[in-house]
Amino acid sequence: MKQLNNLIKDIVNRITANLREPDMKVGEYVDGLIPHDSHSIYYAFYALTTEHPLSFQFTHSSLAGTYFLGKCEVELSVVYKSDIRGDELKKKGTVVKVNGADLELFQDERISIRHSFLVKTLVHNNSHDAENVEIFRILNTLSLHYANIHGTSVEGCYIAPFATVDLCTCRNCIVGDFSYVQAGDLSGERIEPGRIWIRQPGVFELNYQHDRNVLDKFISMDANKRPKGVFMDFCESHKADFEPVYNAAQPEISQEIPDTSFVSHYSVLKGDCAVGENVLVAQRAFIDNSRLGDGSNAQENCYIINSNYEGMNVTAHGGKVINCDLGRKTFTGFNSFLHGTEDARVKVGRNCVIMPHTIIDAVEAIEIPDGSLVWGYIRTQEDLKNNTIALEEFSKRNSLSLGRMSFTGDAEAFVNGFAHRIEHILEENGAYFDGSPETAGHAQKTQEVSYNTVQAYMGGEYKGLCPTMLIKPLTH
Amino acid sequence: MKQLNNLIKDIVNRITANLREPDMKVGEYVDGLIPHDSHSIYYAFYALTTEHPLSFQFTHSSLAGTYFLGKCEVELSVVYKSDIRGDELKKKGTVVKVNGADLELFQDERISIRHSFLVKTLVHNNSHDAENVEIFRILNTLSLHYANIHGTSVEGCYIAPFATVDLCTCRNCIVGDFSYVQAGDLSGERIEPGRIWIRQPGVFELNYQHDRNVLDKFISMDANKRPKGVFMDFCESHKADFEPVYNAAQPEISQEIPDTSFVSHYSVLKGDCAVGENVLVAQRAFIDNSRLGDGSNAQENCYIINSNYEGMNVTAHGGKVINCDLGRKTFTGFNSFLHGTEDARVKVGRNCVIMPHTIIDAVEAIEIPDGSLVWGYIRTQEDLKNNTIALEEFSKRNSLSLGRMSFTGDAEAFVNGFAHRIEHILEENGAYFDGSPETAGHAQKTQEVSYNTVQAYMGGEYKGLCPTMLIKPLTH
Known part of the structure; x- marks a missing residue:
């Protein structure tokens, strides 16, 4: 356990140093959040398919309960009951247009998680960071329950419960509970809980702000910095249904598909x-x-x-x-x-x-x-x-203000963008x-899939941490 | 499947070339022995403990149903429902006395399986090969149901069902059904089915030969080169009891221990x-x-x-x-x-x-x-x-002949050797x-153990083969 405790302390320090937010006590959100034994009791699992590029590298991390697909490296991190789904990563040779330049991928893209603490977080899609087209980076970041890190490289961020960062980049940002951000390259932003912010710089911007009094009922942090409210209760109430699934070595679907x-x-x-x-x-x-x-x-x-x-x-x-x-x-x-x-x-x-x-x-x-x-x-x-x-x-329209929502810019581009997406x-x-x-x-493409499991050490100094693992595809 | 079929063909060729036994058609023993889907349906599993050196390297192999513990590399092999148990491998720095010389282990010993086809085989203990004190080698070898490869490096061998090779070395040997060999360095030997042969060169030798007519009832090969008899029926009859164990992600012991x-x-x-x-x-x-x-x-x-x-x-x-x-x-x-x-x-x-x-x-x-x-x-x-x-x-005694057993040499050394063992x-x-x-x-030492699973590709060209895997212990 000693090494895991050291690791968590170190991650908290890194996030704190990078968030640059003196009022944010990262340790309060993290310390004791995951029961000690859970790091070793729950297994991580990764998918093997014939259709997705495959590469996993796990170093000095706790991965309990997390699912991996595609190409991913995790180093010096805690990734708990999360989904790291690399089935939309860009492939080698893909040309990405960024700021007018054509960037060709030198390698297959991979997800890189380092010095981060993710809880029940979904990571999907691919990097929209012009500086790192081959790396979907999650660095020095704390992300809590049911957050979505979607196509967004994040460095030195706090992503609160049920928040979503989508198709952008975030550096040193705090993304509040249940806020949604798809707003280009963000640095040092503080996104209020319940804010929906969609911006295509120079084209349009949409804002919606959930009423804080309403939102509190659905999701907020209690005095101990633990998420509470209708959303959490709802998810918790269905947990038991998943138990037989996780208890089976090879769970089966009982219905006709x-x-x-x-x-x-x-x-x-x-x-x-x-x-x-x-x-x-x-x-x-x-x-x-x-x-x-x-x-x-x-x-x-x-x-x-x-x-x-x-x-x-x-x-x-x-x-x-x-x-x-x-x-x-x-x-x-x-x-x-x-x-x-x-x-x-x-x-x-x-x-x-x-x-x-x-x-x-x-x-x-x-x-x-x-x-x-x-x-x-x-x-x-x-x-x-x-x-x-x-x-x-x-x-x-080129502007709209309705209730708590406001929009300015090219609404046709907004609507077409959504339709296209x-x-x-x-x-x-x-x-x-x-x-x-x-x-x-x-x-x-996921039809022919098999799952391998990874469990941490059950005791000793390294309890809760996984061994060093490198998984590569077969070639001949 | 194509690559697995190619691999099996290649293994058969290697074993055939190394056995140097024109009458032995290796392909007949291997072809169709394992149902194609079984290579991908059954998962391999390996143990993590805090007490055993750990290192696994799996390359271009089918590992279905096999258990691994300790340090082991498997390359270009089929290892099916076997136990590769490296908890008695010698550690770095150990000094082994062989033929009067003191050999110090340069590295931790590891089990190395290459170009081999093992079915329901137990591999345990450590190398007694003076030429390879750091490597417990299994090379170009076919080993069938319930064979024990115990402290014996084997190269170019056929180990028949229920045979045991114990604390020796075997090169280009055929070890018949239910024969037991602990007889020093063996090369080119043909061990009859049902022969028990214990020899310490220059000290003693014991031989027992099971009556072939009796033995046939318990274990023999049918016309299709598949094992049959009381032993196989007995093991098969208890298979169903293991199903719940393998079906559980984390099987539990129901009784008080x-x-x-x-x-x-x-x-x-x-x-x-x-x-x-x-x-x-x-x-x-x-x-x-x-x-x-x-x-x-x-x-x-x-x-x-x-x-x-x-x-x-x-x-x-x-x-x-x-x-x-x-x-x-x-x-x-x-x-x-x-x-x-x-x-x-x-x-x-x-x-x-x-x-x-x-x-x-x-x-x-x-x-x-x-x-x-x-x-x-x-x-x-x-x-x-x-x-x-x-x-x-x-x-x-210094000799004994009793029924089908004969002994010559120093019986006290034999008895003391057994007692010591x-x-x-x-x-x-x-x-x-x-x-x-x-x-x-x-x-x-095995108390705090966790198990990781490895399943093969479920489809495509590599169906039945596992990805390339490297598992190393954590260090700091």
């Missing part, structure tokens, strides 16, 4: 479910009594309960959809919480975009029309006025698979 | 069992309705059923003890089959040595007196005449543990 779809062995599919063609259900997704139409997907930490997806529905990482009916091609953004009840179902039409970090907590039946942009905090049909707009109407996500996930290799995506 | 004892998570302990202090039950041992007195052990592939061990009883790898009562310090040798029945129990007194590869298949109650040396094939009390002798009496085994296994580090052995 079409050959073109992939349901991870490390997901939960319970109750009366129907899974269509070209569907992807990622590890740590939870599907209960729901219908996933053709081309739909559920990413990590998604919960889809008593709901119907008509088809081609993306549920981004951490999306929760309960007692909802989603029309075709309606998209649910990161960590959104769409919470209908039996008596107050939420019906969302077709081709809607539910923005990341939207909360719908229905007290009456709600129906959202086709082609809507949806954001903010919605409890009633009446709330739609200030929290939705028709995408078509919005795309004609959703198409890209569908393609990447294999939603359009027609049997040809070109249309295959995650749902098809 | 003293803190000084170790029962592997990958063993089966069923029925009404009692486990004393300082007991070791290795992975793949099977204990049913039996009592293991203080200091006893059950090594890999042991089956102890409806039996009582008074204490300090060693059961060497592959020993089977059914409906028996063994007195204190009675030793059961490799692959021995002590088969009493409810109506015909086998009672063995104290301080007996049951030689490796002894078969007792009782048709009536049998009682063997204290201090006996036991060998051969025994069905009745009458059979003891030609298959046992008092150790004390024997040690005064049994003491050494008890020490190594921690049977004498009194709380001090010096007396700790496998039972205590």
Whole structure:
């Protein structure tokens, strides 16, 4: 245990030094957060497939409960019950246009985690850092429960619970609870809890600020710097369903799945479910009594309960959809919480975009029309006025101020950007698979997968740390 | 699959070239022996402890179902459902006396398996090869079901089912079914099935030859070069009991075990069992309705059923003890089959040595007196005449011919050698543990163990082969 304790102290020091925020006591967030034995009890696991570049290098780290796919190196870090999913890393030879220059990748891209402490964090996509096109870097960073580090290199950052950093770079930033940032190269920013900030410099900027009093009910830090609220309670309440999955050496999916779809062995599919063609259900997704139409997907930490997806529905990482009916091609953004009840179902039409970090907590039946942009905090049909707009109407605007949301700039570029991204996500996930290799995506490419496990030392000086490991693909 | 098929072809060629035995068609023993899917379905697993040097290097190999402990490299090999147990490898700095010279180990010893095909084989102890004190080498070798490669470097050999090579070196040898060899440096030998051959050149030599007609009932090769007979049926009949163990991510022992004892998570302990202090039950041992007195052990592939061990009883790898009562310090040798029945129990007194590869298949109650040396094939009390002798009496002899056994040389050296070895085994296994580090052995040192799994590629060209892996200990 001694070496792990030393490591944690060292990580806290590094993060503290890099955050440059005297008021932020990093140790308070970290010390005692993970029960000592948990570092050695829970196994990490990594996927082997024939379709993804493979390379793992683990050095002097605790990896308990974490899933790895693709190319990743972890050094001097604690990565706890997280998902490090490198299936969208850029390949060698790819040319990336950055600031007008064409950069060709000299090597396959890899995720590099160093001097960081990640808890239940999702890492996915690829580096959007012009300075490091081959390295998706996570350095000197603390990231807490259900945060998403998505296509964003982070250095010297604190990413709070349920926060998302998306397709940007963050250096020395504090990203508050349940805030969402997709705003270019950020340095020294302090993002308030519950702020949704989407900015394409020189093109558009969108801001939404969740009411702090409302947000506190869903997610906040208690006096001991531990996350609390509805979101945490919700996730905790489904933990037991995952136990049989993690207890099995080779967990099996009990339900019938079409050959073109992939349901991870490390997901939960319970109750009366129907899974269509070209569907992807990622590890740590939870599907209960729901219908996933053709081309739909559920990413990590998604919960889809008593709901119907008509088809081609993306549920981004951490999306929760309960007692909802989603029309075709309606998209649910990161960590959104769409919470209908039996008596107050939420019906969302077709081709809607539910923005990341939207909360719908229905007290009456709600129906959202086709082609809507949806954001903010919605409890009633009446709330739609200030929290939705028709995408078509919005795309004609160059500014909008509605409730707690404000937008300036080229709304058409914003809308087209979202539409393009959703198409890209569908393609990447294999939603359009027609049997040809070109249309295959995650749902098809992850089919032939095996999982290896990594457990830490169970005792002695190194208790809780994993041995040094290097895993490389076979070649001949 | 293509690469695995190529690998198997290549291994067969290498073994054929090295065996130098035109009549031996290696391919017939190997082709189709392992169902194709089994290479990818079954996971290998390796142990992490704080007490054993650790280093694994796996290159271009199928490792399905195999257990690894210690330091081991496997290259271009198929190692199937085997046990590669490096907890008695020599450590760096150890001085070995060989042929009068003092050899100091430059590095920790490691097991090196290359161009070999091992099935359900036990590899244990350390190299007794003067030319390679740092490397326990298994090269260009085919080893089949329940063979024991014990402290014996083998190159270009065929080790048949249930054969044991013990504390010697074998080059270009064929070691027949159920034969046991501990006879110094061997080259080009053809060991008949069922031969027990113990020789210390210039000191003594013991030979026993099982009757081929009797042996065929227990173990022989069918027309398709697959092992058949009572031994195989017996092992197969207990396979289902191991399924829950292998199906669990972290198998648990359901029974109460003293803190000084170790029962592997990958063993089966069923029925009404009692486990004393300082007991070791290795992975793949099977204990049913039996009592293991203080200091006893059950090594890999042991089956102890409806039996009582008074204490300090060693059961060497592959020993089977059914409906028996063994007195204190009675030793059961490799692959021995002590088969009493409810109506015909086998009672063995104290301080007996049951030689490796002894078969007792009782048709009536049998009682063997204290201090006996036991060998051969025994069905009745009458059979003891030609298959046992008092150790004390024997040690005064310089020759003996009894039934199918013959001995020449210094019997006292033989008896003392066995006594010394049994003491050494008890020490190594921690049977004498009194709380001090010096007396700790496998039972205590393996306590804090975690297991990592390795599965092969599930599809594509490399299906059935594992990725390239390098696992090293942490240092700081």
